[in-house]
Amino acid sequence: MSDVLPDETRLAAEIDRLKAAHPKTRELYRDVCALLFFRYGITPTANRLYQLVRRGSMGTPTAVLGEFWAELREKSRVRIEHPDLPADLGAAAGELVATLWTRATASAETALDALRDEVEAQRVEAQQSVVAARDELGRTETALEQRTAALLAAQVEIRDLDRAQAEGHAQRQALEGELARVQAALAARDRELVEVREGFSRDLEKQREAAERAEERLRAAEKRALLEIDRERSTATKLQKELDEATRRADRKEAEHRRASDxxxxxxxxARHQAGVLQGRLDAIQGSLAKTENKAR
Incomplete structure (x- = not known):
């Protein structure tokens, strides 16, 4: 482990230096191929190149790698066909380069196929996640529409309750006005009764001879006045009970209105919170799908 780590560190540093020196992607991939093969003795593959450079699409390292092997084979052939090189050594060297190029190409194609399969699997999985998220979002939107409809119905009911409450309030005010009128009438009758008694008392002093008739008239008047007062009091009691009942109904309706509204x-x-969460999930999945498709290209 102590030998591998420094090599990986040096390799990363060399690739960073090459990235800074080569703004063009194909030239950068070509130099990384040469760095891996000639300096570190590593057979470059398209997958390995893409993991190290992370530029362009997967087709770029594949094409550059093919050019690299073709150029290497061409240069090796020139050296092999040198007139001073023995024929058997040239044939062996040519066979070695051809074998190396064939194995490297097969390895690169295998790695590329594996990466393509992996990217395709990720793309299919991401699409399935998007479909599931859209289905869930649709169900949530349906539920939200249903709850919105219920809320609108509740708002209509609330308006009806408000109207009923206003009517109850008007009825209560009318009953209160009627009660005040009755109480004023009772006070007037009480004052009238006092005046009648005083009048009869004065008449009794003045007309002793008509005392019996005056007393009878007084009793009759008192009886009528008391009957009238009892009727007015009964009416006032009934109105007060109706007023109390209307007040209790209005209070109950107001409490029900508040509970329904809350x-x-x-x-x-x-529902709005759940829709926001699902929308965030959908955006994240679509972003992941876009990145995956960019990798596949």
Missing amino acids: AMQTQLGD
């Missing part, structure tokens, strides 16, 4: 607001907030 519940609907909570459901709508949850």
